Amino acid sequence: xxxxxxQPIVDKIEQSRAHIGITDAEIVRMLAAYRLFGFWRIDIxxxxxxxxxxxxxxxxxxxxxxxxxxAELMSRIHEEDRSLIAETFEQASLYxxxxxxxxxxxxxxxxxxxxRSVGRxxxxxxxxxxxxxxxxxxxKLRIVALEDNTPLR
Amino acid sequence: xxxxxxxxxxxxxxxxxATARTRGLFAQALxxxxxxxxxxxxxxxxxxxxEDLLLKPLLIESSLPAAYVREFDRTHMMRGCPFGLRxxxxxxxxxxxxxxxxxxxxxxxxxxxxxxxxxxxAGVAMPTIAxxxxxLVFWFCGERAALGxxxxxxxxxxxxxxxxxxNAVKRNEESAHSALSARELEVVRWTAQGKTSIEIGQILAxxxxxxxxxxxxxxxxxxxxxxxxxxxxxxxxxxxx
Numbered sequence: 036x037x038x039x040x041x042q043p044i045v046d047k048i049e050q051s052r053a054h055i056g057i058t059d060a061e062i063v064r065m066l067a068a069y070r071l072f073g074f075w076r077i078d079i080x081x082x083x084x085x086x087x088x089x090x091x092x093x094x095x096x097x098x099x100x101x102x103x104x105x106a107e108l109m110s111r112i113h114e115e116d117r118s119l120i121a122e123t124f125e126q127a128s129l130y131x132x133x134x135x136x137x138x139x140x141x142x143x144x145x146x147x148x149x150x151r152s153v154g155r156x157x158x159x160x161x162x163x164x165x166x167x168x169x170x171x172x173x174x175k176l177r178i179v180a181l182e183d184n185t186p187l188r
Numbered sequence: 189x190x191x192x193x194x195x196x197x198x199x200x201x202x203x204x205x206a207t208a209r210t211r212g213l214f215a216q217a218l219x220x221x222x223x224x225x226x227x228x229x230x231x232x233x234x235x236x237x238x239e240d241l242l243l244k245p246l247l248i249e250s251s252l253p254a255a256y257v258r259e260f261d262r263t264h265m266m267r268g269c270p271f272g273l274r275x276x277x278x279x280x281x282x283x284x285x286x287x288x289x290x291x292x293x294x295x296x297x298x299x300x301x302x303x304x305x306x307x308x309x310a311g312v313a314m315p316t317i318a319x320x321x322x323x324l325v326f327w328f329c330g331e332r333a334a335l336g337x338x339x340x341x342x343x344x345x346x347x348x349x350x351x352x353x354x355n356a357v358k359r360n361e362e363s364a365h366s367a368l369s370a371r372e373l374e375v376v377r378w379t380a381q382g383k384t385s386i387e388i389g390q391i392l393a394x395x396x397x398x399x400x401x402x403x404x405x406x407x408x409x410x411x412x413x414x415x416x417x418x419x420x421x422x423x424x425x426x427x428x429x
Contacts, residue, residue: 082379082415102382109423115234115322119245121424128416139239149239165416 072170113139205353215249227330235275235323256306270294275315285310285334307331314347319355375402377428380419
């Protein structure tokens with residue numbers, strides 16, 4: 036595998052949670068909150084890509100629960116990033132590995148926005164393929180939002 | 189001890205590049221260029237843009253140690269690299285050595301330490317533009333005295349051959365386009381658009397078995413192992429858009 040696709044050593048420390056009492060569901064919900072944050076799966080054998088609503092919104096595609104039009108989705112990716120993204124999918128499906136990538140996507144306003152995708156290879160009874168998440172990467176600076184059900188003081 | 193004249197070295201390297209028509213041979217030829225100039229690593233990469241924070245995604249071919257690239261990216265050293273952005277603005281190749289009183293001091297302390305740990309205090313970067321218009325950089329580094337002007341001139345000539353070789357490798361890969369028949373291409377295109385074999389069969393008035401046979405042929409011709417790789421490769425090679 037070319038050097039640029041070798042998997043980095045992730046030297047993250049396993050986080051202690053028992054003393055905090057936070058659940059997986061809460062972490063996921065907060066990660067996905069206040070931004071476009073979608074999920075997807077590529078079926079390795081058919082080459083089909085299935086994605087949630089936010090992925091469609093990020094790429095400005097009409098939502099469908101059927102396979103996504105990959106050619107159209109890729110056309111939204113910045114020209115300089117497109118071939119590397121395609122090659123990442125090639126390598127990931129060939130070597131059955133995960134990946135992450137930050138790239139530029141057409142923001143439909145004449146510019147680009149940064150998007151991050153993380154993929155993970157899966158091969159178990161729930162189905163073979165690469166599952167992943169895609170979200171808009173750059174936060175708007177100094178933004179504050181409260182949940183709708185947060186009581187006002 | 190045997191000595192090689194500059195013109196002999198240039199002819200030998202240019203001849204090797206002229207026959208390098210695959211990625212592997214091309215990478216091998218780059219490493220030979222590096223060694224011929226007393227350097228240890230050769231890299232071909234995309235020229236960084238102001239938005240690029242990481243080195244790894246820019247690499248096309250590289251013999252750099254993975255640990256170097258990892259550390260470089262982990263600490264976001266692209267921001268401190270004194271020549272990074274200049275490679276998009278100028279065709280003049282920067283030459284550096286950490287001991288050099290002027291250009292050596294331009295490297296931030298952390299980057300200097302990393303370069304010394306990997307024994308690459310000296311280097312040269314040759315900015316160039318590929319046939320498809322992409323801005324590329326040939327970058328050689330290692331442990332030796334700073335390259336002299338005559339060596340840089342010689343290397344610049346060799347890099348023209350290296351660029352030709354890279355363009356030829358890309359053309360070879362892209363000739364896969366003509367390797368696929370019109371029907372195979374059509375089947376791959378519809379698959380990328382999310383259609384199943386049955387749906388493609390209905391669109392093209394073929395049985396799904398025939399569609400699958402076209403897909404299998406296309407997978408073989410593009411040297412792939414599954415449909416995902418085939419679709420991704422077809423997009424990368426611009427066979428479908």
